[in-house]
Amino acid sequence: MTHPTPVNPNIAAAFAPPVMEARRWLQGVSFPAERPLINVSQAAPVDPPPEELRRVMADAALNRADAHLYGPVLGNTDLRDTLAQSWSRFYGASVGPERIAITQGCNQAFCATISTIAAAGDEIILPVPWYFNHKMWLDMQGIAAVPLTCGPDMVPRADDAAALISDRTRAIVLISPNNPTGAEYPAETLAAFFDLAKARGIALIVDETYRDFDSRDGAPHDLLGRDGAEDVLIQLYSFSKAFRLTGHRVGAVLTGAARMAELEKFLDTVAISTSQIGQIGAEWGLRNLSDWLAGERAEILSRRAAMQDAMAQTGGWDIVSAGAYFAWVEHPFRIPSNELAQRLVPEAGILMLPGTMFMPEGRGKQHLRVAYANADSAGIRAMAQRLADWQP
Structure with a gap:
């Protein structure tokens, strides 16, 4: 792309915002009612304040x-x-x-x-x-x-x-x-x-x-x-x-x-x-x-437990670490995570971010970030089942 006026080379060299890039993977993809999109890409509450x-x-x-x-x-x-x-x-x-x-x-x-x-x-x-x-x-x-x-x-x-x-x-x-x-x-x-x-x-x-x-x-x-x-x-x-x-x-x-x-x-x-x-x-x-926030914390911790339990049943998908809003997971395939994450959108109805978005170039190909805080326990189990069922 050419620009009519100068562009700061540091800005031009920076990578695109990962969450916005991942959202573009949804363009042109439809999700049937029986398999709606499970979006675990962004770590932000989707509900309004109390x-x-x-x-x-x-x-x-x-x-x-x-x-x-x-x-x-x-x-x-x-x-x-x-x-x-x-x-x-x-x-x-x-x-x-x-x-x-x-x-x-x-x-x-x-x-x-x-x-x-x-x-x-x-x-x-x-x-x-x-x-x-x-x-x-x-x-x-x-x-x-x-x-x-x-x-x-x-x-x-x-x-x-x-x-x-x-x-x-x-x-x-x-x-x-x-x-x-x-x-x-x-x-x-x-x-x-x-x-x-x-x-x-x-x-x-x-x-x-x-x-x-x-x-x-x-x-x-x-x-x-x-x-x-x-x-x-x-x-x-x-x-x-x-x-x-x-x-x-x-x-x-x-x-x-x-x-x-x-x-x-x-x-x-x-x-x-x-x-x-x-x-x-x-x-x-x-x-x-403070009491309301304590309830929010308890709910997030319950989702962490649900994430750990559900992923233990996927066969090959391993949780490396988990806490607060996130799990860092290792996938069992030879496909690099940036390619895998894009394929999971149309083929499994899941949007998550590849590990390559969080690592220096050439690293993170075996990992993905799951932001599970916005998925309830049923949604987490559904996501894990889709991952277990998916094959390249």
């Missing part, structure tokens, strides 16, 4: 003039205060609102954070399989993504990361529970990465988008209370999964207060402020929806 929350947001839209105005660049004061209190209770560590920035979703939290840390030519260590939007942002900024191979349990090791650190390394990025593998990183793993980052003078970014659906009770780590956390640790969070606010784009960054001035520059330039109605909803949810 009715009480929607009423609060609707009332704000009707009756609060400030709900339609720009807000503070770093986020509304009440949301930052409430989130600071929530984090302090959850992690058993003191967190002040001056250490929190509210962003337009967790993707923007990542982009803003990276922009305060690294520039073109620098390096960021990403465990593989990686979350594709993280890789895309680094590519578009001319920042090298250094792949860190995980162990067979899909958990990365700090000793392996230590060997990858160079004088251009600016941060290590971890996601737990992980996207795309679902792996829940042990507390000792996160502690080892923290110690490594602190010793080498780099940042540790921990994306906790799926924290509310961790199968373990209580805080999954103690990093926030460790000496040096304000300088080393950066935590990212999303309200999209917790309260089904995907369309309202509300996320957060928790970091040292000194980084806030740099984050404010990025956020003011890119968005000015996060959606007021989304922030109002998130703040109300933090104060009122």
Whole structure:
């Protein structure tokens, strides 16, 4: 394709958004009523927020003039205060609102954070399989993504990361529970990465988008209370999964207060402020929806169990890891996963993403990501049966 005006070569070289690419596989394909499409491609709630929350947001839209105005660049004061209190209770560590920035979703939290840390030519260590939007942002900024191979349990090791650190390394990025593998990183793993980052003078970014659906009770780590956390640790969070606010784009960054001035520059330039109605909803949810969220977590954990049970009956399809919204599965065929995923759409009525979308070129051919959070137990069993029945 030719362009009439110049195009940023970093943008042009970045791969297309994987979820959008997969959706295009549906074009021209019909699914009979007796075998409807099972879509396990995207990790986002498809149901709206609970009715009480929607009423609060609707009332704000009707009756609060400030709900339609720009807000503070770093986020509304009440949301930052409430989130600071929530984090302090959850992690058993003191967190002040001056250490929190509210962003337009967790993707923007990542982009803003990276922009305060690294520039073109620098390096960021990403465990593989990686979350594709993280890789895309680094590519578009001319920042090298250094792949860190995980162990067979899909958990990365700090000793392996230590060997990858160079004088251009600016941060290590971890996601737990992980996207795309679902792996829940042990507390000792996160502690080892923290110690490594602190010793080498780099940042540790921990994306906790799926924290509310961790199968373990209580805080999954103690990093926030460790000496040096304000300088080393950066935590990212999303309200999209917790309260089904995907369309309202509300996320957060928790970091040292000194980084806030740099984050404010990025956020003011890119968005000015996060959606007021989304922030109002998130703040109300933090104060009122803990029991509801506990029920959501229980349902996700039940679907994880259903996924594990159903896939055990498929004969050859193996779950490598599973947790929160995802399972990372290994298929039994010689077909590369990018070809297999496309064939499963018309031939099995299943849409899932191939492992090649989450790995450096040439890797991931034997794996696929299943985002099972939007499929109920019956749907998960139906998917597993279709996989068991399918032959190349």
